[in-house]
Amino acid sequence: MNEQPDLEGISLGERIRLQIKSEGPMSLSTYMGLCLTHPQKGYYTSSNPIGTKGDFITAPEISQMFGEMLGTWVLLQWNFLGRPKTFTLAELGPGRGTLMADIMRVVAKDPDALKGAKITLLETSQPLKDLQNEALKEYDPIWISEIEELGHFSQILTSQTLTSQPLIIIANEFFDALPIKQYQFQNSNWHERLIGLQGDKLTWGLSPSPLSEEFADSEIHQHLKTPAKENEVFQTSPLSKTTISKLARLLNEHSGSMLIIDYGYETSQTGDSFQAVADHEFCDPLANPGHADLSAHVDFQSLVQTARQTGAQAGMLGDQGDFLQQLGIRQRAEKIIQANPQKEVQIISDLARLIDSDKMGNLFKAMQISSSAKAHPIKAPFEQLENLANQPDISHGFFGREGGCSPAPFDSLNVSKLTKDAPENISQNRQIVANSLGLPLNKLAILHQIHSNKIVVVDEGFDFDSSIKADAMVSKVGGIGLGVLIADCTPILFYDPKNSIIGATHAGWQGAIKGIIANTIKAMENLGADRKEIIAGIGPTIWQENYEVGEQFASDLLEKHPQAEKFIAIPKNRTKKHFDLPGFVRSEIKKAGVIQISQTTQCTYANPQKYFSHRFATHNSAKTGRQIAIIAIK
Numbered sequence: 001m002n003e004q005p006d007l008e009g010i011s012l013g014e015r016i017r018l019q020i021k022s023e024g025p026m027s028l029s030t031y032m033g034l035c036l037t038h039p040q041k042g043y044y045t046s047s048n049p050i051g052t053k054g055d056f057i058t059a060p061e062i063s064q065m066f067g068e069m070l071g072t073w074v075l076l077q078w079n080f081l082g083r084p085k086t087f088t089l090a091e092l093g094p095g096r097g098t099l100m101a102d103i104m105r106v107v108a109k110d111p112d113a114l115k116g117a118k119i120t121l122l123e124t125s126q127p128l129k130d131l132q133n134e135a136l137k138e139y140d141p142i143w144i145s146e147i148e149e150l151g152h153f154s155q156i157l158t159s160q161t162l163t164s165q166p167l168i169i170i171a172n173e174f175f176d177a178l179p180i181k182q183y184q185f186q187n188s189n190w191h192e193r194l195i196g197l198q199g200d201k202l203t204w205g206l207s208p209s210p211l212s213e214e215f216a217d218s219e220i221h222q223h224l225k226t227p228a229k230e231n232e233v234f235q236t237s238p239l240s241k242t243t244i245s246k247l248a249r250l251l252n253e254h255s256g257s258m259l260i261i262d263y264g265y266e267t268s269q270t271g272d273s274f275q276a277v278a279d280h281e282f283c284d285p286l287a288n289p290g291h292a293d294l295s296a297h298v299d300f301q302s303l304v305q306t307a308r309q310t311g312a313q314a315g316m317l318g319d320q321g322d323f324l325q326q327l328g329i330r331q332r333a334e335k336i337i338q339a340n341p342q343k344e345v346q347i348i349s350d351l352a353r354l355i356d357s358d359k360m361g362n363l364f365k366a367m368q369i370s371s372s373a374k375a376h377p378i379k380a381p382f383e384q385l386e387n388l389a390n391q392p393d394i395s396h397g398f399f400g401r402e403g404g405c406s407p408a409p410f411d412s413l414n415v416s417k418l419t420k421d422a423p424e425n426i427s428q429n430r431q432i433v434a435n436s437l438g439l440p441l442n443k444l445a446i447l448h449q450i451h452s453n454k455i456v457v458v459d460e461g462f463d464f465d466s467s468i469k470a471d472a473m474v475s476k477v478g479g480i481g482l483g484v485l486i487a488d489c490t491p492i493l494f495y496d497p498k499n500s501i502i503g504a505t506h507a508g509w510q511g512a513i514k515g516i517i518a519n520t521i522k523a524m525e526n527l528g529a530d531r532k533e534i535i536a537g538i539g540p541t542i543w544q545e546n547y548e549v550g551e552q553f554a555s556d557l558l559e560k561h562p563q564a565e566k567f568i569a570i571p572k573n574r575t576k577k578h579f580d581l582p583g584f585v586r587s588e589i590k591k592a593g594v595i596q597i598s599q600t601t602q603c604t605y606a607n608p609q610k611y612f613s614h615r616f617a618t619h620n621s622a623k624t625g626r627q628i629a630i631i632a633i634k
Contacts, residue, residue, distance in 0.1 A: 011041070011289075011290070012034065012035065012038055012041035012042070012289045012290035013202070013288065013289040013290070015034075015038075015041070016031065016034060016195075016202070016289055017197060017200065017202070020195070020196060020197050020202075021197065024196075025194035025195060025196035025205055025207075026194060026195045026196070027181060027192065027194060027195075028179070028180060028181055028182050028193060028194070028195065028274065029179035029180060029181050029237075029238070029239070030179070031179075031195050031289075032179035032180065032294050033179045034289070034290075035289045035290050035292075035294055036177060036179075036293075036294055037124060038290065041290045042290060043290050043291065043292065043293060043294070044124070044125045044128070044177075045124060045125045045126070045127075059099075059172065059173075059261070059320075059354060059360065059364070060095065060098040060099035060102060060172065061095075061096075061098060062350050062353055062354060063347075063350035063351070063353075063354060064102050064105075065324075065329050065332050065333060065336070065350065065351065065354065066099070066102070066324070066329075066354055067098065067099045067100075067101070067102020067103050067105075067106075068102055068103075068105065068106050068332060069324050069327040069328070069329050069332070070099065070102070070103050070170060070172075070259065070261075071102060071103040071104070071105065071106025071107055072106055072327045072328065072407070072408065072411075073259055073327060073407075074089065074103055074106070074107055074113075074168055074170075075106065075107060075109075075110060075113060076404075076405065076406075076407065076411060076412050077168050077256070077257045078107075078110075078113050078116075078168065079380075079402045079403050079404070079412050080257070080378055080380075080403060080404065080405055080412065080432075081166045081168075081255060081256065081257075081378065082378075082379055082380065082381060082403060083112060083113075083381065083402070083403075084116060084165060084166050085112075085115075085116050086116045086118060086165045087116055087117060087118065087165050087166045087167070087168060087256070088118050088120050088150065088165060088166070088167045088168070088254075088256075089103075089107075089117045089118065089119055089120070089168050089170075090119075090120040090121070090122065090150055090167060090168070090169045090170070091119075091120075091121055091122070091169070091170045091171070091172075092122045092169065092170070092171040092174045093122065093123065093171070093172075093173070093174040093177070094121045094122075094123060094128075094132055095128065095131075095132075096128065096131040096132065096135060097121075097131055097132035097133075097134070097135030097136045098135060099170070099172055100119065100121070100132075100135070100136055100141075100170075101135045101136060103170070104117070104119070104136070104139055117139070118142070118165075119136060119139045119140070119141040119142065120141065120142045120143075120144060120150065121136075121141050121142070121143050121144070122143075122144050122145070122146075122147065122150075123143055123144075123145070124145050129143060147243060147246045147247060147250070148246065150167060150169075150247075150250055151250050151253065151254070165254065166254055166255045166256040167250060167251055167254050167255070167256035167257075167258070168256050168257055168258075169247065169251075169256070169257070169258035169259070170258075170259055171258065171259070171260045171261070171262075172260075172261045172262070173261070173262055173263075174260070174262065175237070175240050175243075175260065175262050175264075175298045175303070176262050176263060176264065176295040176296060176297065176298050177293070177294070177295050178237050178239045178240045178243065179237065179239050180235045180236065180237045180240075180274065180296045181193075181235065181236050181237070181238065182233055182234070182235045182272065182274065183211065183216075183219075183220060183233070183234050183235070183236075184206055184231060184232070184233050185228040185229065185230060185231065185232045185233075185234075186206065186230065186231060187230075189210030189211070189216075190210060190211040190216045190220060190228075190234075191206040191207045191208075191209075191210055191211065192206070192207040192211065193205075193206060193233070194206065194207055195286065202286040202287075202289075203286070204286075219236055220234050220236075223268035223269075223301070223302075224268075224270065228270070232270045233270060233271060233272040234270050235271075235272070235273065235274070235296060235299075236299070236302070237296070237298075237299065237302075240298070240299075240302070240303065241302060241303070241306045244303050244306045244307050244369075245306055245307070245309070245310060247307075247369065248306070248307040248310040248311075248312035248314070248369055249310050249312075251312055251369060251370065251371040251372075252310060252311055252312055252371050252372045254371070255371045256370070256371055257368060257369065257370045257371070258368065258369040258370075259317075259366065259367075259368055260298075260300075260303070260366070260367040260368075260369070261320060261323075261364055261365070261366050261367075262298045262300075262364065262365065263297060263298065263360075263363045263364045263365070264297040264298030264299060264300055264365060265297055265298070265299060265300060265301070266300050266301065266316055266365060267300075267301045268299050268301045268302060271297075273296045273297035274294070274295075274296045275294070275295060275296070276292040276293065276294050277292060277293045277295075278291060278292035278293070298365075300316060300365055300367055303367060304316065304367065307369045310372075311372040312369050312370065312371060312372055313369065313370040313371070313372065314367070314368070314369045314370075315367070315368065316365060316366070316367050317365075317366035317367060317368055318365070318366060319357075319361055319362050319364070319365060319366070320354070320355070320360055320361055320362075320363075320364035320365065320366055321354070321355035321356065321357060321360070321361025321362060322361075323366040324354060324355055325355060326407045326422075327407045327408065328407065328408040328409075329351065329354070329355065330351070330355075331408075333347055333348070333351045377435040378403075378431075378432050378435060379403070379432065379435050379436040380399060380402065380403025380404060380413050380432050380433060380436050381399075381400070381402055381403050382397030382398055382399045382400075382433075382436060382437075383397065383398040383399075383400070383539070383540070383600055384396060384397060384398070385398075385493075385537040385539075385598045385599070385600065386598060387535050387537060387596060387598045388493060388495060388535060388537045388598075388631070391495060391497050391535070392634075393497065393500065393633060393634055394495055394497075394502065394631060394632060394633055394634060395437045395438060395439070395630075395631075395632050395634060396437075396493050396495075396537070396629075396630060396631040396632070397433070397436060397437055397629070397630055398491065398493075398537075398539035398540055398600060398627075398629045399413060399415075399433055399436075399627050399628050399629070399630075400413065400540065400610045400611045400612075400627050401413050401414070401609075401610065401611055401612050401625065401627055402610065403432060403436075404425070404428070404429040404432060405425050405428045405429060405432075406421050406422070406425040406426075406429060406625065407425075409617075409622055409623040409624060409625075410425070410623070410624070410625040412429075413429050413432065413433070413625075413627060414426060414429055414612070414625025414626060414627075415429050415430050415433065415446075415483075415485060415625070415626055415627070415628045416485050416625055416626035417467075418448075418626075419623070419624075419625050419626065420623065421625060430444065430446075433483075433628055433630065434481070437481065437630055437632065439479075439481045439630070439632055440479070442464055443464065443479055443480050443481060444464065444480075444481040444483055444630070445458045445462060445464055445473055445475075445480060445481065445482055445483065446483045446484075446485065446628075447467070447468055447469070447470050447471065447473065447484070447506075448467040448468060448469045448470075449469075449470070449471050449484070449485060449506045450469045450470070450471065451471065451489075451508045451510040451511050452469070452470065452471050452510075452511060452514065452516070453471070453511055453514040453515045453516045453519050454469065454470035454471060454472070454516075454519075455470060455471075455472045455473070455474060455516075455519050455520055455523040456468050456470045456472070456473045456474075457473070457474055457475065457523065457527070458473050458474070458475040458477065458480055458482060459475065459476075459477055460477055462480075471484075471505065471506045471507075471508075471511050471516050472484075472503065472504065472505040472506065472516055472519065472520040472523070473503065473504050474494075474501065474502065474503040474520065474523045474524045474527060475501070475502055475503075475527075475633070476499075476500060476501045476502075476527050476528065476633070477633065478633040478634060479632070479633070479634075480632060480633070481630045481631070481632040482502060482503070482504035482630065482631050482632065483504065483628045483629065483630045484504045484505065484506040484628065484629050485506065485626040485627070485628055486506060486539070486540070486541070486604075486612075486626060486627055486628070486629060487604065487611075487612040487613055487614040487617075487624055487625070487626045487627065488508075488541065488542040488547075488604050488605065488613050488614045488615050489506055489507060489508035489509075489511075489541065489542075489581075490506075490507040490508070490512070490538060490539070490541040490581055490582055490585045491504070491505070491506060491507075491538070491539035491540075491541070491629035492504070492505040492507055492517065492520075492536055492537065492538055492539070492585065492589070493505075493536070493537045493539070493629060493630075493631040494520065494521070494524060494534055494535070494536050494537075494594075494631075495534065495535050495631065496524060496529040496530060496533045496534045496535075497533065497535065498530060498533040499527075499528050499529050499530060499533065500633060501524050501527050501528060501529040502524075502631045502632070502633055503520045503521070503523070503524050503631075504629065504630070504631050505517060505520045507581075507585050507588075508581075509553075509557075509579065509581055509584075512581070512584060512585055512588060513556070513557060513560055513561065517585065517588040517589055517592060518588065518591070518592045521534065521589075521592045521593070521594060531592065531593040531594055532593065532595075534594045534596070535594075535596045535597075535598075536589050536594050536596065536597045536598075537597075537598055537599070537600075538582055538585060538586065538589075538597065538598070538599040538600065539599075539600050539629045540600050540602050540603070540604050540607075540611055540627075541581060541582050541585075541603070541604060542581060542603060542604050542605045542613065542615060543580075543581075543582065543603035543605070543606070544567075544569070544571065544578045544579060544580035544581070544583070545571050545578060545603075545606075546578075546603060546605035546606060546615065546616075547578050547579045547580075547581060547605075547615070548574075548576050548577070548578050549568070549576075549577050549578065549579045550576075550577075551577070553577075553579065554568050554577055554579075557579075561584075563587075564584055564587075566583075567579060567580040567581075567583050567584045567587070568580075582599065586599070604616075611627060612624045612625045612626055612627050
């Protein structure tokens with residue numbers, strides 16, 4: 001009778017050798033899983049591998065700036081989701097908790113986001129859980145050990161009803177540690193690479209039987225651009241694909257977004273990227289199982305395709321360096337240097353390590369997954385005026401800068417193509433505002449505004465892809481949205497409920513002086529409107545206390561509008577003249593015969609966190625975007 005060996009006192013390497021002797025050669029995925037996550041002897045379960053005292057350093061351990069930029073991304077997604085009162089903020093493989101702590105320092109700048117964030121950490125290592133608890137105890141984190149548990153913790157009980165709350169998920173250097181399989185091309189066939197024994201030493205070998213042609217076609221050939229060469233290696237990660245599929249389905253179910261940052265390839269390719277690191281040095285991955293970090297480059301193309309198969313939206317955000325710079329990491333570094341000039345050399349060095357192309361900047365990539373647009377159409381907050389909101393046959397909204405996807409300085413609902421924001425961000429933001437009012441994006445008319453008095457009639461034959469130069473639109477066609485862009489100028493929405501005719505006007509001081517308001521009302525009248533029936537709504541604009549003007553401006557205004565003297569004044573504690581643009585606009589509307597007028601109550605300049613303000617940005621040497629006001633006949 002054979003005695004079973006006592007496994008308690010032996011190393012993980014010896015356990016693996018015993019398993020190979022008993023069961024035959026082992027797949028690389030099985031080997032990686034045992035080395036990294038064996039309950040007693042695994043690399044992650046029995047030690048603290050991260051940091052200067054561990055085996056490797058991750059981006060969060062290099063500089064606080066990395067986590068702060070991801071915190072900015074989290075706030076953008078939270079606004080993107082409509083500022084939900086509660087949401088799950090999850091991190092997969094959170095290390096020492098450093099990254100989440102840095103993220104939360106930024107999230108805490110918005111009290112509503114801080115209050116709503118429910119921190120959830122996917123972790124199986126008790127030593128790391130202890131470190132995470134120390135770093136994050138003020139946020140009362142929850143730990144989970146399986147992806148599926150995210151769905152459970154994203155259900156909240158509200159008024160005795162189980163309601164789903166959105167997910168925002170971070171995965172930094174998580175997928176590179178998930179087990180892979182490798183295949184090697186030899187003698188015109190693909191074979192799986194296996195780990196066997198040569199004497200008592202772990203060694204590489206190949207499966208004696210080649211892969212079936214069907215398997216090779218589905219798993220390998222479809223990803224290759226050229227025929228395989230002798231001894232070429234191709235690797236896949238079935239667990240990564242399974243994990244991404246689960247996460248994408250959870251996002252579709254609960255709504256939300258996920259950010260993945262890791263080193264790897266944007267497109268699938270051949271090559272052996274399996275590696276081991278111990279004491280900050282590369283080493284033989286078979287030499288000392290359980291005592292080195294094992295990882296492989298991530299195949300992002302495979303992850304994107306897998307996520308999209310669930311119906312989720314997925315795509316690459318570019319290299320880490322570009323991604324962090326879009327979020328404002330250079331500006332953040334400058335501020336930290338100003339506060340800590342004695343650390344300037346170190347801060348510049350840390351920044352370079354994170355974003356330079358010859359360091360982490362190009363090697364690491366960023367990818368985003370978002371919930372299905374069909375399942376959860378993303379919407380943004382907007383303001384309405386009661387006199388227009390009470391009209392059942394139209395929809396309207398004055399949008400601010402919140403609820404979009406653009407990074408700083410265009411954060412976040414920038415809809416202007418004339419800014420230096422990325423075109424894909426602008427397109428997505430326009431889709432969001434259309435979703436918010438229930439309009440098809442291809443029926444949203446937006447002009448190239450030039451501070452003129454020109455009007456456009458939008459009818460069934462209007463070219464919505466055009467960029468007509470004008471500053472106001474009128475229409476009597478249902479299902480069409482009229483949108484004007486603003487960043488201090490005055491947006492005006494008009495509606496004649498009796499004759500079902502709408503108008504939208506961009507009234508800057510130049511257009512207002514030139515007669516854009518009277519021209520809009522006249523154009524509505526030409527379509528059949530009655531100016532006595534028209535309702536007007538004035539949206540967010542710059543107010544007099546923040547609109548300083550020069551003597552020449554005052555002279556030009558009074559030359560054309562002598563009665564406008566009351567709209568130019570020197571406010572208390574000021575020395576220069578200021579112009580009351582919304583007051584002047586209101587008087588022009590009344591002068592045109594429209595008496596039903598209402599107005600929003602906030603100044604764009606005084607609320608730069610809520611609205612884009614060109615003048616505020618100029619005074620602060622910054623860039624800014626444009627918000628939109630829309631009206632449509634249903």
